[in-house]
Amino acid sequence: MLARIAHELYWLGRNLARAEFTARAVEAVFRSELQASSDSTPGVFFGSGGLLAILGDVDATAGNGRPALDQLTLDPGRPGSMLASIERAREGARTVRDVISAEMWEAINTTSLTLREGFEAPRWEGATGTSATSQYVKERTALIWGVANRSMLRDEAKSFLDAGGLIEIADMVLRMLRVALPTTSFAGPAGDSAGTSDGQALILLQAVGGFHAYLRAVTAPPNAHPVARFLLFERAYPDSVAACVDSLHDCFALADAGPRNSKPVLRVSRLAADLDFQRRALPDGAELTGICEQTQQELAHIDQDIAERYFAGAASAGERR
Amino acid sequence: MADYRPQAPFLDELFEPDGSPRPTAESLIRDLQRLGSDGLAEAGRRRDAIFMQQGITFETSSAGGASGHHVERPFPLDLVPRVLSGEEWRAIKRGLAQRIRALNHFVDDVYHAREIVREGIVPWRLVVSCSHFARAVHGIRPPGGVYTHVAGCDLVRHSDGTWKVIEDNVRIPSGISYVLENRAAMARLVPELFASYRVRPVDHYPQLLLRALRSVAPSAESEATVVVWTPGPANPAYFEHAFLARQMGVELVEASDLVVRDDVLYMRTTRGLERAHAVYRRLDDDFVDPLEFRPDSLLGVPGLVRAYRAGSVAIANAFGTGVADDKAIYTFVPEMIRFYLGEEPILENVRTYLLSDPEQLEHVLGRLGELVVKPTGESGGRGVTIGPHASEQELERMRGVLANHPDRWIAQDVVRLSTVPTVCADGTLAPRHVDLRPFAVFGERIDIVPGGLTRVALEEGSLIVNSSRGGGSKDTWVLEDSADDADRAGPPIADTQPPALPDLRYGGWTGQQQQQQQALEGAPGP
Numbered sequence: 001m002l003a004r005i006a007h008e009l010y011w012l013g014r015n016l017a018r019a020e021f022t023a024r025a026v027e028a029v030f031r032s033e034l035q036a037s038s039d040s041t042p043g044v045f046f047g048s049g050g051l052l053a054i055l056g057d058v059d060a061t062a063g064n065g066r067p068a069l070d071q072l073t074l075d076p077g078r079p080g081s082m083l084a085s086i087e088r089a090r091e092g093a094r095t096v097r098d099v100i101s102a103e104m105w106e107a108i109n110t111t112s113l114t115l116r117e118g119f120e121a122p123r124w125e126g127a128t129g130t131s132a133t134s135q136y137v138k139e140r141t142a143l144i145w146g147v148a149n150r151s152m153l154r155d156e157a158k159s160f161l162d163a164g165g166l167i168e169i170a171d172m173v174l175r176m177l178r179v180a181l182p183t184t185s186f187a188g189p190a191g192d193s194a195g196t197s198d199g200q201a202l203i204l205l206q207a208v209g210g211f212h213a214y215l216r217a218v219t220a221p222p223n224a225h226p227v228a229r230f231l232l233f234e235r236a237y238p239d240s241v242a243a244c245v246d247s248l249h250d251c252f253a254l255a256d257a258g259p260r261n262s263k264p265v266l267r268v269s270r271l272a273a274d275l276d277f278q279r280r281a282l283p284d285g286a287e288l289t290g291i292c293e294q295t296q297q298e299l300a301h302i303d304q305d306i307a308e309r310y311f312a313g314a315a316s317a318g319e320r321r
Numbered sequence: 322m323a324d325y326r327p328q329a330p331f332l333d334e335l336f337e338p339d340g341s342p343r344p345t346a347e348s349l350i351r352d353l354q355r356l357g358s359d360g361l362a363e364a365g366r367r368r369d370a371i372f373m374q375q376g377i378t379f380e381t382s383s384a385g386g387a388s389g390h391h392v393e394r395p396f397p398l399d400l401v402p403r404v405l406s407g408e409e410w411r412a413i414k415r416g417l418a419q420r421i422r423a424l425n426h427f428v429d430d431v432y433h434a435r436e437i438v439r440e441g442i443v444p445w446r447l448v449v450s451c452s453h454f455a456r457a458v459h460g461i462r463p464p465g466g467v468y469t470h471v472a473g474c475d476l477v478r479h480s481d482g483t484w485k486v487i488e489d490n491v492r493i494p495s496g497i498s499y500v501l502e503n504r505a506a507m508a509r510l511v512p513e514l515f516a517s518y519r520v521r522p523v524d525h526y527p528q529l530l531l532r533a534l535r536s537v538a539p540s541a542e543s544e545a546t547v548v549v550w551t552p553g554p555a556n557p558a559y560f561e562h563a564f565l566a567r568q569m570g571v572e573l574v575e576a577s578d579l580v581v582r583d584d585v586l587y588m589r590t591t592r593g594l595e596r597a598h599a600v601y602r603r604l605d606d607d608f609v610d611p612l613e614f615r616p617d618s619l620l621g622v623p624g625l626v627r628a629y630r631a632g633s634v635a636i637a638n639a640f641g642t643g644v645a646d647d648k649a650i651y652t653f654v655p656e657m658i659r660f661y662l663g664e665e666p667i668l669e670n671v672r673t674y675l676l677s678d679p680e681q682l683e684h685v686l687g688r689l690g691e692l693v694v695k696p697t698g699e700s701g702g703r704g705v706t707i708g709p710h711a712s713e714q715e716l717e718r719m720r721g722v723l724a725n726h727p728d729r730w731i732a733q734d735v736v737r738l739s740t741v742p743t744v745c746a747d748g749t750l751a752p753r754h755v756d757l758r759p760f761a762v763f764g765e766r767i768d769i770v771p772g773g774l775t776r777v778a779l780e781e782g783s784l785i786v787n788s789s790r791g792g793g794s795k796d797t798w799v800l801e802d803s804a805d806d807a808d809r810a811g812p813p814i815a816d817t818q819p820p821a822l823p824d825l826r827y828g829g830w831t832g833q834q835q836q837q838q839q840a841l842e843g844a845p846g847p
Contacts, residue, residue: 031508034515035522036801127513128367202524215570219544221528 005096006160007311012092012100013164016108016141019085021172021208023137025051026072026082028206030130046204050179054172055080073133074115074124082137086112100161101151104144111140159255163248163306167299170244173208173231174296180204181228181289201227213237228288232295233279241295242275248302255310264305271298325742328752332480332739334403345404345800348517353401356511358748361400364510365744369395371509377502379557379788397793398503399743400511403755403775404518407802410771413476413484416667417759418767419658421472424491424645425763426661428468431644432459442660443653447677450728451650452698453492453643455606457613461630463639464537467763470637471530471601473497473773476668476757478739485669485736487756489646489654491638493603496774496794497526497760498561501568503774503796519801521771526760527568530601533764537635538599545598547571548588550579552604552620562603581624584631599635606640648697648731649675672734676727685732686723689716692732694723707784709735738784741795743777754778756786757797772797 029051048068055072075081090112097105114136115124124133145165152158180201201224205211208231211222217234220226234240238247249268252259259265278291326340327333335346342350356364372378372395379396405413430437431448438445448454473494475487500523508515531547538545551562553575566573578588579597587594602609608618613626628634644650652673655666674681674692685692689708696704706719723730740752759773775795776786786792 030512031505032522034508034512034520035504036519127516128510131509131512212567212570215568218570221532 001099001156003310003312005099005157007307008092008096009099009157009160010164010306010311012089012096013161013166014168015085015089015092015164016144017165017168018172019082019089019137020141021169022055022072022080022082022085023134023141024209025054025172025176025207026069027131027134027138028203030069030134031206032203046176046180046207050176054175054179069130073130076116082133083115086115086137096157099157101147103151104147107140107144107147111137111144154254156255159251160310163251163255166244166248166251167303169239170241170248171296171299173239173241173244174292174299176204176207177228177231177292178289178296181224181292204231208239210237210239225285225288228292229279232288232291233275242272242279245272245275252306262309264302264309267298267302267305271295271302274298325750325752328740330480331737331752331754332478332482333752334478334739334741334755335401336742345406349402349404349514352514352516353742353750356513360748361744362746362748364400365748368398368400368506368510371506372396372398375502377499377506377560379560396499396502397779397788398499398506399753399777399779399793399795400507401742401744401750402507402514402796402798403741403757404798404800405772407800410799412667413759414769416484417472417474417761417769419662419664419667420474420486420489420654421469421491421761421763421767423654423658423661424472424489425467425469427650427657428491428639428642428645429462429466430661432461432641437657437660440660442656443650447649447728448644451644451647453606453641453647455614455641455644457610457626458629458639458641461640463629464539464632464635465765467537468639468642469645470533470537470639470763472638472761472763473758474668474761476759477671477736478755478757480737480739483669485671486654487671487733487736488648489651490758491646492605492643493638494758494760495558495561495603496758496776497770498564499794500760500770500772500774500797501526501564503794507796518798520798521801523770523772526762526770527565529762529764529768529770530565531569531571533762533768534599534601534635534637536764537637539632539635540596540598546596547599547601548574548597550574550576550600550602550604552576552608556603558603565601576620576622579622579625581622581628584624584628584633586622586625586628586634597634599637601637606643609640648695649677649728652731671736674732676723676730676732681732682723682727686720689720689723689732691735693735694719694730694732697729697731705785707735710784735784738778738786741775741777743779743793743795751781753781754784754786755795771799 029046029048033047051072052068071078072081074083076083076087078084086108090108093100093105093108115133148158148161152161201222202211205214205222205227210231214222214227214230214237217236218226218230230237230240232241235243235246237243245268249265249272252262252265252268256262256265275295282288282291325336327336327338329338335343335350337343353361373393377396378393427437427443431454435445437443438448469491471491471494473490473496475490476484477487478484504523534547535545538547540546547569548571549562549566549569551559551573553559556562563573572578572588574588574597580587580589580594582594586597586600588597604620607615608620610623610625611618611621612623614621625634625636626640629636629640651670652675655670658664658666674685676682676685685694690711692708694706694708706715708716711719738754738756741755742750743753745751755775755777757773757775759769761767761769775797776788777793777795778784778786778791779793780791783791788794
């Protein structure tokens with residue numbers, strides 16, 4: 001298929017995933033910041049400040065709470081906002097309308113139009129607007145992915161779309177972990193965390209949407225450490241970093257003409273193996289920030305390799321600053 | 322809203338008697354005014370829609386209740402929260418912990434040494450006459466000596482501002498799911514009300530419960546398996562059972578899933594029998610084991626009490642705890658606190674008359690019109706007669722019943738329940754009576770979730786708050802103050818900032834082309 005089309009699909013996937021994860025995170029943070037922190041000493045911290053830091057060039061001087069979060073919902077001037085991500089997805093989808101199904105195009109287009117037209121509508125306004133917007137974006141992205149899964153041929157095109165979504169999810173999860181995990185200098189509650197329940201780690205789980213999955217998969221109480229391990233290594237949870245990397249490998253194994261000599265494929269398999277190794281080799285309670293950082297760098301390299309091999313270098317705009 | 326008047330002689334929790342807002346409630350009242358009655362009515366409609374959608378409902382019989390036709394209604398959450406200061410809450414919390422510790426001692430004592438009986442403080446006759454006294458568990462001491470793992474005491478606030486305990490629930494108190502769902506709904510529906518407050522969160526309750534259940538589970542070698550045991554989907558509290566199981570990430574089991582082999586409790590799984598170490602049971606003693614309690618129970622697991630006796634499974638709450646929340650035993654709780662703990666009770670009882678005492682019976686019969694009469698073995702507001710609200714015929718009938726079965730009834734002074742402004746159908750506010758049921762979890766220590774379930778009598782002047790009888794609920798806010806802050810210095814935000822997001826500008830092919838096009842257009846002419 002055309003390199004340009006592959007590139008658009010890849011970024012369509014990324015933008016959709018980014019909008020969805022922004023929405024989840026905004027909703028979780030919004031709800032938690034209405035209340036005071038919970039009884040126990042938090043082992044992680046995840047608030048609107050951290051969220052703004054993750055989403056990069058949002059104006060960090062906007063303060064905390066709703067005004068800060070509102071920049072992430074419907075502010076068209078903010079590249080990190082859900083509206084901006086959806087708009088970019090729509091622009092992308094427009095250029096590949098022949099490749100994606102009509103149904104999928106409609107789903108994306110409607111989402112974008114509703115958000116934009118509804119910008120002035122009472123539904124998105126006022127104090128309830130933040131959660132209403134997040135809820136809408138969550139529902140619509142789920143719908144878009146659902147339509148894509150049912151209506152698109154499982155060919156190269158779908159592989160690139162999925163690959164974009166997967167790499168973005170892994171990247172967002174890593175970002176959240178890097179902001180939320182305690183730094184090494186703050187070793188305090190790690191020791192006695194065995195018994196305490198950690199409200200902030202719960203927020204982190206809710207921000208990713210993995211609260212229920214965590215409870216079913218892990219018996220340890222949701223504290224900073226087991227939550228971080230779960231989000232990094234749990235293969236059975238589709239949005240964990242390890243599961244995303246695995247699926248990413250499957251995508252490229254299908255899409256690549258010669259996967260045995262392909263740099264991105266080789267890199268992805270090495271990362272998958274490395275994550276598996278770390279999961280088994282690391283003792284409980286080991287420090288995880290280093291791994292998060294390495295994995296994220298590795299994902300950046302993969303992104304670069306993908307651009308070079310498949311998009312004829314078109315993704316130079318994706319360069320890390 | 323400006324014409325809201327507190328109803329003397331009742332204490333209003335948000336307004337002073339003269340109609341001005343109390344200091345803690347000032348900004349709340351201001352935000353409520355800003356919302357206005359239209360805003361409140363609109364939020365109420367959205368609340369009903371959301372609750373129906375999420376299935377947070379309860380069933381009531383329709384007007385022709387006898388037909389057995391049930392109607393599902395959204396759970397009635399009132400949008401005006403109740404506000405408790407940090408200081409007030411700490412006193413309640415200390416008082417509850419003390420009371421629950423004493424009740425736990427009492428259950429242990431009743432089924433073992435019976436010291437409190439031998440000391441002549443509680444009459445044995447009264448203990449054995451309790452409908453929830455369980456001979457079957459005599460001499461069994463569960464792990465950690467904890468019987469009342471989950472407790473919910475009903476508190477009311479008298480017009481002089483003091484908190485009184487009106488009822489203890491140490492069998493299967495329900496309502497905690499509504500505390501959590503109410504808070505989530507409030508944050509979604511009226512987030513503006515939270516703006517000026519630091520409200521302590523409640524959503525860690527399932528984790529507290531899970532930790533407590535694990536801590537009492539008899540499993541030495543592996544991680545304990547905890548289950549929630551429900552009578553089934555037809556139970557009115559099924560929503561809560563499913564909610565707790567989901568929030569704790571444990572299995573929700575019914576009797577048919579459980580089996581006892583060689584005094585060990587197992588559940589039937591796709592991989593054969595698997596052991597269950599701790600059971601949070603949500604059905605009454607009567608039904609749990611047809612071999613020991615009611616033989617006609619179809620909801621029970623034969624042999625469960627034997628397994629419990631063998632110590633291979635922990636049951637929360639333990640069998641036989643009902644003896645401690647009997648309404649006749651309630652009278653003795655302050656004495657228990659003095660006897661077992663050597664402390665003075667922090668929370669008072671409501672003045673109660675034991676009708677098995679002929680002198681007290683005579684006194685009660687004389688002024689039945691001023692008292693509340695309750696059956697001892699019931700819960701949920703069933704069978705309660707409120708003297709001042711009852712007709713002369715009802716009182717006359719009651720006198721007959723009391724004279725015949727004095728030991729099945731108690732009488733209490735009428736408590737002037739405090740009021741909190743509550744939204745009426747048209748969006749205006751009116752004072753309605755409330756009580757408070759905080760939830761405590763007893764594992765290795767006692768944890769109490771800040772606040773609890775505030776139940777509100779939605780009908781004007783009514784004192785009955787039970788949801789089965791037209792009651793609603795309110796979100797209960799415990800405010801954080803400086804005393805809570807001391808131990809909460811959060812960790813610093815990670816100093817390593819993640820790299821900037823890739824491609825925030827709309828990049829790629831189109832971006833480059835556009836740049837190039839723009840560059841061409843902007844190029845100076847030749």
